[in-house]
Amino acid sequence: MKKIEAIVRLSKFDDIRDALADIGVLFFTLSDVKGFGLQKEKRVYRGSTYDPDYIARLQIDILATDDKAGEIVKTIKEAGRTGKVGDGKIIMFDIDKVYRIRNEEEDKDAI
Amino acid sequence: MKKIEAIVRLSKFDDIRDALADIGVLFFTLSDVKGFGLQKEKRVYRGSTYDPDYIARLQIDILATDDKAGEIVKTIKEAGRTGKVGDGKIIMFDIDKVYRIRNEEEDKDAI
Amino acid sequence: MKKIEAIVRLSKFDDIRDALADIGVLFFTLSDVKGFGLQKEKRVYRGSTYDPDYIARLQIDILATDDKAGEIVKTIKEAGRTGKVGDGKIIMFDIDKVYRIRNEEEDKDAI
Amino acid sequence: MIDTLLTHDNIALAGDLANRIDANTSAITETTFLSNNLWIMVAAALVFVMHLGFSALEAGFVRRKNVVNILFKNAMIIAIGLLSYWLCGFGLMYPGEAFSGSFFGFAGFGLNPGETGQTSAYGDYTYYTDFIFQAMFAATCATIVSGAVAERIKLEAFLLFSTLFVAISYPITGMWKWGYGWLDALGFYDFAGSTLVHSVGGWGALAAVMLLGPRLGKYTSKGIKPIPGHSMPMAAIGVFLLWFGWYGFNGGSVLSADPAGVSLVFVTTSLAAAAGAVGAFLTSFTLFKSHDLSMVLNGILGGLVGITAGADQMSPNEAVIVGLVAGVIIPISVVAFDKAKLDDPVGATSVHLVCGIWGTLAVGLLGSKAGMDQFINQLIGIGAVGLFTFTFAFLLFFLLKKTIGIRVHDEEEDRGLDIIEHDMSAYNL
Amino acid sequence: MIDTLLTHDNIALAGDLANRIDANTSAITETTFLSNNLWIMVAAALVFVMHLGFSALEAGFVRRKNVVNILFKNAMIIAIGLLSYWLCGFGLMYPGEAFSGSFFGFAGFGLNPGETGQTSAYGDYTYYTDFIFQAMFAATCATIVSGAVAERIKLEAFLLFSTLFVAISYPITGMWKWGYGWLDALGFYDFAGSTLVHSVGGWGALAAVMLLGPRLGKYTSKGIKPIPGHSMPMAAIGVFLLWFGWYGFNGGSVLSADPAGVSLVFVTTSLAAAAGAVGAFLTSFTLFKSHDLSMVLNGILGGLVGITAGADQMSPNEAVIVGLVAGVIIPISVVAFDKAKLDDPVGATSVHLVCGIWGTLAVGLLGSKAGMDQFINQLIGIGAVGLFTFTFAFLLFFLLKKTIGIRVHDEEEDRGLDIIEHDMSAYNL
Amino acid sequence: MIDTLLTHDNIALAGDLANRIDANTSAITETTFLSNNLWIMVAAALVFVMHLGFSALEAGFVRRKNVVNILFKNAMIIAIGLLSYWLCGFGLMYPGEAFSGSFFGFAGFGLNPGETGQTSAYGDYTYYTDFIFQAMFAATCATIVSGAVAERIKLEAFLLFSTLFVAISYPITGMWKWGYGWLDALGFYDFAGSTLVHSVGGWGALAAVMLLGPRLGKYTSKGIKPIPGHSMPMAAIGVFLLWFGWYGFNGGSVLSADPAGVSLVFVTTSLAAAAGAVGAFLTSFTLFKSHDLSMVLNGILGGLVGITAGADQMSPNEAVIVGLVAGVIIPISVVAFDKAKLDDPVGATSVHLVCGIWGTLAVGLLGSKAGMDQFINQLIGIGAVGLFTFTFAFLLFFLLKKTIGIRVHDEEEDRGLDIIEHDMSAYNL
Numbered sequence A, B, C: 001m002k003k004i005e006a007i008v009r010l011s012k013f014d015d016i017r018d019a020l021a022d023i024g025v026l027f028f029t030l031s032d033v034k035g036f037g038l039q040k041e042k043r044v045y046r047g048s049t050y051d052p053d054y055i056a057r058l059q060i061d062i063l064a065t066d067d068k069a070g071e072i073v074k075t076i077k078e079a080g081r082t083g084k085v086g087d088g089k090i091i092m093f094d095i096d097k098v099y100r101i102r103n104e105e106e107d108k109d110a111i
Numbered sequence D, E, F: 001m002i003d004t005l006l007t008h009d010n011i012a013l014a015g016d017l018a019n020r021i022d023a024n025t026s027a028i029t030e031t032t033f034l035s036n037n038l039w040i041m042v043a044a045a046l047v048f049v050m051h052l053g054f055s056a057l058e059a060g061f062v063r064r065k066n067v068v069n070i071l072f073k074n075a076m077i078i079a080i081g082l083l084s085y086w087l088c089g090f091g092l093m094y095p096g097e098a099f100s101g102s103f104f105g106f107a108g109f110g111l112n113p114g115e116t117g118q119t120s121a122y123g124d125y126t127y128y129t130d131f132i133f134q135a136m137f138a139a140t141c142a143t144i145v146s147g148a149v150a151e152r153i154k155l156e157a158f159l160l161f162s163t164l165f166v167a168i169s170y171p172i173t174g175m176w177k178w179g180y181g182w183l184d185a186l187g188f189y190d191f192a193g194s195t196l197v198h199s200v201g202g203w204g205a206l207a208a209v210m211l212l213g214p215r216l217g218k219y220t221s222k223g224i225k226p227i228p229g230h231s232m233p234m235a236a237i238g239v240f241l242l243w244f245g246w247y248g249f250n251g252g253s254v255l256s257a258d259p260a261g262v263s264l265v266f267v268t269t270s271l272a273a274a275a276g277a278v279g280a281f282l283t284s285f286t287l288f289k290s291h292d293l294s295m296v297l298n299g300i301l302g303g304l305v306g307i308t309a310g311a312d313q314m315s316p317n318e319a320v321i322v323g324l325v326a327g328v329i330i331p332i333s334v335v336a337f338d339k340a341k342l343d344d345p346v347g348a349t350s351v352h353l354v355c356g357i358w359g360t361l362a363v364g365l366l367g368s369k370a371g372m373d374q375f376i377n378q379l380i381g382i383g384a385v386g387l388f389t390f391t392f393a394f395l396l397f398f399l400l401k402k403t404i405g406i407r408v409h410d411e412e413e414d415r416g417l418d419i420i421e422h423d424m425s426a427y428n429l
C-alpha cells in the first residue's frame, strides 16, 4: 500500500476532487498547510511592501493500493496543473499497515 | 521505529488520549484535518441543504518503537471506535531516523 | 529521496528558516500542529488553573535528496535548539517518488 | 388724576408684561426647537451606526478571502456618500419650493444655510441638522448594493457606481417624494424610506447582480451550492446594530421629537422587527427543517424595512402583522432569487427590495392611510421609483461593464479580492 | 369715564395676558414633556443595545461549536420578549391603580394608550414610550438565563421557557414593586432592577443550571477542567456595549430627564463599573496570581448590577464602595459556584444573582435610604422575589425536563449545538 | 372709588401676572437646562463608546497572541481613568476661578457639587454631568498610549504609567486651556481637544515608543518587516465606533445643545472624517499602489482628530479641507515614523499626535479664527503642552524603566503577552 501526499493550490482543489471522484477516489484527508517555495506574493501593510514568505496550500493525503497509486498521481497532476510556478508537489511512499478503526478490517480492505 | 498516523473523530479524542496515557504514551503530535469519506453531514444555509463534503477530524501522529507500535494501534482502535461509519483510519510505516532537537539523542532514545 | 518532518517551537521558526536558507533550502511545507509532550504550560480561566495539555508547534516538511538530508537535519537541530524541554523532534524516512505537478519532472529534479 | 396716572401706568405695565410674555413665548419656541433639533442630531448619529451595522453584516456573510474588500467598500461608501451629498446630493433632493410637484430640481452645489438656516425659522431643526440627517440616509442605498455584489465586483467599478448612484440617482427619486416632487403631490406615502431608500438600494442591487452574474461555483450542474458567510457572530452583531440604528432612521423621520409620534414609531419599529424574526423563524423551519440563523437575521431586517414606509401610520398590532409578513417573505424570497440564479450573498434584494415593496404597499392595506386610492398611489410610487432606479443602475453598470469592466477574473475571484485588490488578508496571526 | 373704560380694557387686557401666560405655561409643560419623553426613548434604545452586549458576551464565552446557537437564542429572545410583553407582559406588570399593593393584577391583553396615553397627561413620557422602555427591560431576564444554560440546553425547551418566563414570571414580580404592588407598599426599594431584573434572571439561571447539570467534561474526577470561551474580544466588546447600554438602563430609570437625578445616576453607574473592574482585578490577582480578563469583564458587570438598585440613592463615594465590593464578590462567587458544581459558562449567576442581591442589600447599608428598616425591607423583597422566581423557573424547567426534555444528548453536546440544532457553523472559510 | 379699587385690583392682578410670567421664565430656564444637560449626558455616553472603539481598533491591529493583553489594558484604563479623575483629576483640571490664567491649581480631592452644583445655577448642565463628560475624555489619552506600546510593554508598568498620566499630567495641561489657565488667557484655541486630548496621548505614546524600542523583528537588516494586525474587521468596527463616539466628543464639547452650534459641529466632524478617508485612500494608493484598508481607517481617524480643534470654527467646506489634509498626512506620517524606527502598531502617533498638531494649527489657518496671531497662539499651545507632556511621560517611563522595567523579555514577547501576563489565549476552540 502507498500513501500519496500532494501539496496543491487552493484554487485547484475542486478540480482535483472532481477528477479523483471520476476515477473512484472519494476518500482522502485534507489539511491546510503553508507552502514555502518559488512562488511569491506581494503584500502591503501600512505603507510597507513585503512578501509573506509562504502561500496557503492544501495537502491531500490518500491511501491507495499499489496498483491504483499511479493513476491517482496522474489524475492529481493533470487536474492540479496550471503550468505556472507554484503548482506543487506529490510524493508517494510505502506504508506497512492500514487499519480501519470502525471494524477489524486491515490493509487493502481498510482503504 | 514506526510512525503511526491515526485519523480520528473529534469526539473520541479525549478517550483516545486517556487510553494512550494508560499504556504510557504521553507524547504525540496532533493536527486538525478534514476527512473526505463515507460519513456525510447535513448543512442548511439560506434555504439550501447541502453536504459540506468533509468532516472535521483530528490526526494523531505517534512515533514508536517497533515493539510498542502494535499496542498503540490496538489502543487507538479500541478507544476510537463507535462502530458507526466515519471512525477513521490508522496507518503505520517505517522511519529511518528520529532525532531529538534538544540534545543529541537519536532513534529509540529520542522517542 | 527522503522526507524530513520536524516538529519545532514557534519561536524558533525564524531562526530555522534563516539557517535553512543559508544551506540553500528555500522550499518546504509548514503546518500548525499541537504538541503533546513533556513541556507544560499554565493556564488560568475564571479562577481555575489548568494545563492545556498541548503546546502550539510547527511542523516543517522537507523533501530532500539522500545526500542533502543529513545537512538539513543538522541545520534544524542547531537552529531549533534552546536546550530546554520542548525543543521537538525530527524524523526522516524514505520516499519512493516525488512529482512536480507543474511539469513532468520527477524525483531529484522535482525537489 | 391719580387714577388716570395709575391706569396709564397700568398700560405701561401691561405692555411690559406683554413683552415679557412674548419673550417667554419665543424662549419656549427656542427650547422646543433645541430639543427637536437635538433628537434629529442624535437620530443622525444612530443612522450612522447603521453603516457599521451593514459593514459587520456584509463582512460576516462573505468568505474570509473577501472581508477586507467589503470593509474597504463600506468605509469608502460612507465617505463618498457624505461628500457627494454635500457636493450636490442635498441640492438635488431638496431643491426648494420652486420645484414642488416636479420631477427634477437643483438648489445648487454645496451647503447654503442662508440667513435663517441655523435658526428656528428654518423649522424644527437647523439646516445643518437637516443636511446631516439626510446625508446619513443617502449612503445607505449604496451600502445595500455593496452586499449584493460582494466577492466578485471590481473595486473601481463599484466605487464609481456608488458615487454616481448616491450623488445623482438616489436624490432625484428622493426628491419626488421627500423634496415635495410629483409623487408627494400625488399622495404617495413613504414615511422613512421603504421605497426611497431600501428599494432604491435593492433595485440597484438587482441590476448589478443581473449584470455581474453569480459567484463562481454557486450554481452548479448539481444544483445550488451555498457559500456560507465566514462569521455568523459578525453578521449577528451587524443586525443588532442595524436594529439599534433604525430607531434613528425611523424615529428621526418624524422630523421632530414629538412624543406621541416618535414613541409610536419606536413601538411599531420594535414590534415589526420582533415579528420579522418570528416570521422568518417559523417559515424557514417549516420549509427547511432547520433553525437557520441567517434567515432570522434577515427576517429582523425584513421586518424593519417593511415597517419603514408606514411606521407612523400603523398601530402596534398592525406593525406586528407587517413585520410577520415580512419575516415570512424573507425565506421564500431568498430561495426564489436563488432559483432565478440571482446570486446575492447577503440577501439584500430580499430584505431591501422585496420587503421594501411590501412595506410600501402595506401603507395602502393597513394603518390609518389604508384604502384603494392610497394603494394605487403606493403602486405608482413603487413602479416609478423602481423604473427610474433600475434603469439608471442597469445602464450605469452596463456602461462600466463595457468600459472598465465590473467583474474580476475567475482566477482573482478564486484567490479572493483581499489579496487581489488590497494585497492583504483580513485575518493574520 | 375714560378711566373706567381704560380699567375695563385693562381687565380685558389682563384676561388676554393671562391667557397668553397660560398658553406659555402649557407650552412649557409640553416642551418639558417632549424632552423627558425623548430621554426615555433614547434610554430604551440604549437598553436595546444591552441585548447586543449580552449576545456578544455570551457568544464570546462559549465554544466555537455553540456560537450559532447562542446567537440564535439571543436573537429570538429579544423578539419573544418584545412580543410577549406586548401581548400580556405590560398588562401584568402595570395593571393600574386598582391593584395597588396587591400580589397580582392584569390590565388586559395588548396595548391600550386610551385617550390621553400619548399626551403629557400620562406623565413625563407617553404610554408607548413607557411600554417600549419597559419591554426592553423584560427580555433582559431571559437573556441572563441564556448565558448560564449555554452549550447544552435544547433549543425548543429554552424558547418555551423564555416565553413563559418573560410573559408571566417577570411581570408578576415586577408588578410587586414597579407596578405599585405589595413590595412597593412595604417600602422595598429597587431603583432600576438589581432584584427585579438581574436577580430574577439570576434565579432563573440557577434553577436551570441545577436541573440541567454541568457541561460534559467540566467537573472531572481530577478536578475542575475550565472550558475557555472561544473569543475574548467578542466577550470584551459585549461588556463594553452592556456598560454603554446601562446608561439607558439606569439613567432611563429616573423616568425623566431630571438633570440632577440622571446626572447623579450616570456618575454612580460609571464609578461602580470602574470600581467593579478594579475590585475583580485585585481579588483575582490575589487569589489566582493571574490577570484574568474574564474576571475583570465580569467585575465590570458586577459593579453595574450592584449599583442598579441604588444608583439614585448613592453618593459617588458610596457608588465606588458598592462597585468595589461587587468586584471583589465576582471571583469568589465564580469559584464558589464551580465548587458547588453549578456550571455557568458566562458567570450569569455570580454577576446577576449574587451582585443583584448585594446591590439590593446595599440600599439598606449605604446611601440616603440606609437604615435597619430599609435593610429588612430589602431582605424581604429579595426573599420574596427570589422564592417566587426560583420556584416558577424550577417547576417550569422540571416540567419541560419530564416532557420534551431540556438537555441534548451527550453525543450532540460533543458535536456542538450549531451542527445539531442549526445545521451550520459559526465560522466558515 | 370703584375705579380706584379696580386699579388697585389691577395692580394686584398685574403683580399676579408678573409672578406667573416669572414662574414661566424660570420654568423655561429649567427646561432648557434639562435639554442641554441631557445632550451632554448623552454625549458622555457616546464618548464612552470611544473606549470600545479604541479597544476594538487596537485589538484588531495587534497579533493574536497579544489580544487579551490589549483588551485587559483597555478595560483597566477606562476604570482607572474614571476613578483617578474622580479622585483628583477633576479637581486638578477645573480648580476654579481662583486659578484663572495660571499654570496649576487644585480644587481638592473627590467630587463636591456644593449647594448649587446640581441645579441650573451651575450652568447649562449639572456638576455631575460636567464631571462625567470630562472624565470620559480623560481616559482617552491613556488609551492612545496603549495602542502604541502594544505587544511588548509590561502590564504593571503600563498600568502605573496610565494612572499617573491620567491623574496628573492630562489634567494639568487640560487646565491650561479648559480650566481657564494661562493658555486660555493667551487666546489659544482647542475646541474639543486636538491638542489637549489627542496630542497629549500622542506625546505620551511617542515618549513610550522611544524608550521601549520596536517590536522584535519589525526593523531587520533587510528592511521593515510589517507585522499585520490579526483582525481587520475588528479594527474596522473599532473605527466606526470611534466615529460614532466622536459625535459626542465634538458635539458635546459645544457644552450645550445649542442647535446652530452642535449641528455645525456634526457636519464638520462628519465631512472631515469622510475627507480623511478619501485623502488617505488617494495618498496611499498613489504611494503604495494598494488599497490599504488600515490606511483608510487611520485616515478617518486622522480627519476626526484634525477637525477636533476647530470643529465649531470651520465651515463645511473648510472641514473638508482639514479632513483631506489629515488624510493625506496619515500615510506619509506612518511611513516616516517607520523610517525613524519608531514602532507604533496602531499608528497612534500619526493619528493623534501629527493630526492633532495639524488640527490645532488649522484653527489659525482656516475658519473664523484664522489669522497670524491665532496661528502663533496655536503654536505656543502646541509647544507648551507638547513640552510638558513629553517630558512628563518620558521621565515617568524612564523611571519605570530603571526600576520595575517597562519591557517584557524577548522570549516572552515571542510567546505573546496573553500567555505570559494573563495565562490565557484570546481565541479558543
Ligand SMILES: Nc1ncnc2c1ncn2[C@@H]1O[C@H](COP(=O)(O)OP(=O)(O)O)[C@@H](O)[C@H]1O
Pocket (backbone or CB within 6 Å): A007, A034, A035, A036, A037, A038, A039, A055, A057, A084, A085, A086, A087, A088, A089, C027, C028, C029, C030, C061, C062, C063, C064, C100, C101, C102, C111
Ligand atoms: N523541497 C520541498 N519540500 C517540501 N515541500 C516543498 C518542497 N518544494 C516545494 N514544496 C511545496 O510545494 C509548493 C510548490 O512549490 P513551488 O516551488 O512554489 O512551485 P512548483 O510546484 O511550480 O515547483 C511549495 O509551496 C511547498 O509547499
Ligand SMILES: Nc1ncnc2c1ncn2[C@@H]1O[C@H](COP(=O)(O)OP(=O)(O)O)[C@@H](O)[C@H]1O
Pocket (backbone or CB within 6 Å): A027, A028, A029, A030, A061, A062, A063, A064, A100, A101, A102, A111, B007, B034, B035, B036, B037, B038, B039, B055, B057, B084, B085, B086, B087, B088, B089
Ligand atoms: N483512502 C483514504 N486516504 C486517506 N484518508 C482516508 C481514506 N479513507 C478514509 N480516510 C480518512 O478516514 C476518515 C474516515 O473514513 P470514513 O470512510 O468516513 O469511515 P470509516 O472510517 O468508518 O471507514 C475520512 O474522513 C478520511 O479522513
Ligand SMILES: Nc1ncnc2c1ncn2[C@@H]1O[C@H](COP(=O)(O)OP(=O)(O)O)[C@@H](O)[C@H]1O
Pocket (backbone or CB within 6 Å): B027, B028, B029, B030, B061, B062, B063, B064, B100, B101, B102, B111, C007, C034, C035, C036, C037, C038, C039, C055, C057, C084, C085, C086, C087, C088, C089
Ligand atoms: N512520540 C512522539 N510522537 C510524536 N510526536 C512527539 C513524540 N514525542 C514528542 N513529540 C512532539 O515533539 C514535541 C516536543 O517534545 P517534548 O517532549 O515536549 O520535548 P523535547 O523535544 O525536549 O523532548 C511534542 O510537543 C510533540 O509535538
